[in-house]
Amino acid sequence: MVKHFRKLYVSVIAPLSIVFIYSGFTQAYGTLNVGNGFQFVIMDALLRAFAGLSVGVLVYEAFGAVQARVGSDGFKLKGAYVLIDTCCWAMLPLSVAIAVWGKDNSGLFMVPVFAWIVISAMLGMTPVPRLLGRIPSAISGFLGKFSLFIYLTQWSAITGVMLWMPQADSGVKIAVASVITVVYGILLYAVDAAYRKRVR
Numbered sequence: 001m002v003k004h005f006r007k008l009y010v011s012v013i014a015p016l017s018i019v020f021i022y023s024g025f026t027q028a029y030g031t032l033n034v035g036n037g038f039q040f041v042i043m044d045a046l047l048r049a050f051a052g053l054s055v056g057v058l059v060y061e062a063f064g065a066v067q068a069r070v071g072s073d074g075f076k077l078k079g080a081y082v083l084i085d086t087c088c089w090a091m092l093p094l095s096v097a098i099a100v101w102g103k104d105n106s107g108l109f110m111v112p113v114f115a116w117i118v119i120s121a122m123l124g125m126t127p128v129p130r131l132l133g134r135i136p137s138a139i140s141g142f143l144g145k146f147s148l149f150i151y152l153t154q155w156s157a158i159t160g161v162m163l164w165m166p167q168a169d170s171g172v173k174i175a176v177a178s179v180i181t182v183v184y185g186i187l188l189y190a191v192d193a194a195y196r197k198r199v200r
Contacts, residue, residue, distance in 0.1 A: 009057070010057065010058065010061050013054070014054035014055075014057050014058050015054075015058065017050060017051055017054045018051050018054050018055055018058075018111075021047050021048065021050065021051040022051055022108060022111070025044070025047075025048065026108055032048065032108065034048060055111065055115060058115070059115045059118050059119060062115075062119055063118075063119045063122050063123070066119060066123060067122075067123065070123065070125070081126075082126050082127070084116075085116070085120050085126045085127075085128065086126070086127065086128060088113050088116045088117050088120070089117060089120070089128040091110070091113050092117070094110075095110050095113075145189070146185060146186075146189055149184075149185035149186075149188045149189045149192070150181055150182070150185045152185070152188065153180075153181050153184040153185045153188065154177070154181045156184070157177045157178075157180040157181040157184060158177045158181075160177075160180065161173050161176050161177040161180070
């Protein structure tokens, strides 16, 4: 669809899918933390994944548009842009607080914030991305590779904690799931590194 109907997907299908799927889940379940239910014959997890893919596509399209303007003559980042950018980066810790103390549907507004941060990081033209850009490449490269294994293991850890500790406080659940995710991620990272070293 993206390949053959790119304009239609970017201008119509992607925005509508994000609005309808996210708002529908929020109204029906009160949360985006869904996966095993069904809408007719389509699993909720697939719909949520499609909405997430659409967000990613729109973010990439927005980045391309901004990058084209950056390359043009006379483009300047105004103070308002820098202020908004800094506020969005500052809201990252807030997302953790929302996960611990907020309602399940209160984190929905963080979707555009995360989208902004991704675009900002790829541009690297504002204070926070420039500061992060000073991190040695060896460290940032490792964190980039390790983040894949965090992504692959976090859902299993969260599901396990919800199953094993249903009565625990939200903060405890997040702490335990985080530890399990990191440990499991380290093990998978070590196995992957050993395998890659062996096949070379």
